[in-house]
Amino acid sequence: MKETSAEAISIKGGITAPAGFLAASIHCGIKEGNASREDMALIFSEHPAVAAGTFTTNQVKAAPVVVSMAHARAECARAIIANSGNANACTGAPGLAAARRMCRATGRALGVAEREILVCSTGRIGVQLPVDKIEASIAKLPARLRSRGRGAAKAIMTSDSFPKETAVEVVIGGKRVRIGGIAKGAGMIDPNMATMLCFITTDAAIGKADLGKALRASVDQSFNRITVDGDMSTNDTVLALANGQGGNPPLKWGSEQFAIFQAALDRVTAALARMIVKDGEGVSRFVDLHVTGARSAREARLAARAIANSILVKCAWYGGDPNWGRIIDAAGYSGARMRPERVRISYNGEAAVVNGMAAPTPAARLQAVAKKREFTVTVDLGAGKASHRIWTTDLTTKYVDFNMGE
């Protein structure tokens, strides 16, 4: 075994792949009429861990987000309790009390402090949680804790069509360190729902502040770069727990070993982010969009988001139509400065636009790319050197049907 291996390797499993983490799931019946599906998940670290989290920047924050933001500040964290079927958002003071009761019940069941529990909910907005039912289920969860299985990844699903999990292993200071993660998608189900959740565990030895730095950097390169419909949920949450059971020399920000850990973490978050996009409702195409030639990183992001969220651009992609007119139009109103006469747009490297005008590439060549399940679009604004990358999707009639409510 090398002292430190720069290359992370994929391993089986998800959040229980790192040493000392167990998970459990149960059917509580939070959403009526969903008779059998498991809807609660527990992730537990057998040893004290440190936590880090990134949370929705939406001003309307669900109650569990408010509670987890506070609990994530505690020195020690032991578990994450999560439910699907009800977002506990727009539920006022009773909602906040319910989120706290979930933490208290979980702490009691596991024999740890309430503030060592992080809580997440996803599902319907504006409906109070059935807290009594939930407390009864929480009491049963510790007996179900296991070191393998995809129960937790399934229990947090809403409209997801498959459970999302991944894990990697990397050698740091002669020790095997593992990072695992599960996520649920940025899709909708039922009226009033929309949430991206991601839980990451690692047995790396790393301080709380450094874990926070690594997580923020990683989220910025993954979950902050995906968009299916442009709507940011009230509940979006990414949580990471690190329990030090890997036995590596503690990671220090700025070190070479930290960079290796960061790269491994980035692989986990990127893999989960891609799964979320590919599992977007009704999605038929996955688009890797690069905006280059912007005056600043902020402007590159503005242009990328305007293009990726343009209803017209997304409709064109659905039809396999390499409609560069709609792309240049969206870039033009995005707020990012551009030099229209220098703009270049390409599909998988085939030039669609050169100097702001149609390139001589035969239309059939561009159409062949736009009809693929996955392709890359590059948009050079011709105004500077900054760039931004986003993973996005088309907009399909299936998406509209799925989200049209009752």
Added chain:
Amino acid sequence: MKETSAEAISIKGGITAPAGFLAASIHCGIKEGNASREDMALIFSEHPAVAAGTFTTNQVKAAPVVVSMAHARAECARAIIANSGNANACTGAPGLAAARRMCRATGRALGVAEREILVCSTGRIGVQLPVDKIEASIAKLPARLRSRGRGAAKAIMTSDSFPKETAVEVVIGGKRVRIGGIAKGAGMIDPNMATMLCFITTDAAIGKADLGKALRASVDQSFNRITVDGDMSTNDTVLALANGQGGNPPLKWGSEQFAIFQAALDRVTAALARMIVKDGEGVSRFVDLHVTGARSAREARLAARAIANSILVKCAWYGGDPNWGRIIDAAGYSGARMRPERVRISYNGEAAVVNGMAAPTPAARLQAVAKKREFTVTVDLGAGKASHRIWTTDLTTKYVDFNMGE
């Protein structure tokens, strides 16, 4: 007849309702395979007129926009020449030359100067205009000028399902003054298209600068408040011509008579703006959205636009689903400050949300509103006193089908 009548009355016709304006249309065959449809329109003032215009703020401006922005500065204007089927956008130097040739040919045909002609194009982006064909058609247009008929309104249509025209009459200083207008919609047809065009004529006596002030104020209350898909075109243009043939005492900004003219003009632009929204592609519902309680007018607009352009909100409306969770979510990420615990949302006055939580209104009552063809949604952010109003639509599978390209 009263000296000055504050109330404008609707009259028949459109741009030729005001005295001294004629219009013509012709089939040029700009878009191949569209054998019979007229695709060029000419609006002519028999007497010297003053012009005002508002143009797309998209950085990617079509060639005719660039030319008309310059020509609109001339002291005198005589005509508007417009074509559908080709937007003359992203066409570089040849496109600019083509737009100028259209003005030159029109000026020659009418015996007026090139700079007295305003030019507009709508249609496919990125394709050069067939200028020879267009010049030949322009030469035939003067002989077709008429004081009535809807030919011009029809010739500028792209995906519009009906021609849009309106006219009003108002008494100012004892004289009948008329304002007429035609428009084409914010819809798509073929790949690479999207444009809103509006042409307004009036026989009011009004100076160039004052006409500009009146037009900008009116556009701000109408066309700047509609959104179907959130995409702003490279060609959006509103032009107004005033030829003074009504014989009223010249209107002066700030006077009572000016206010009466402004109100009449606002009726014309509001009527055309509503027609455009209602004729949006695949639209099944028209939503009058009011955002109140914002910290500033800018923030009220941010929130209104985020809600009106949220794919999820629009999908819910399509299903007749009064999905307030998606509305509060969109307001929360819009960038407008809000007090979540004070937010109120209502559908046609029926409370859906009070103090940021579900109101006790029976769901069936809200659903009955959301299933109407037209309804009003009010969102109070609870943070201040500013407000903004937008007319918008749902997002339907028909829209996606229509815009999915080939």
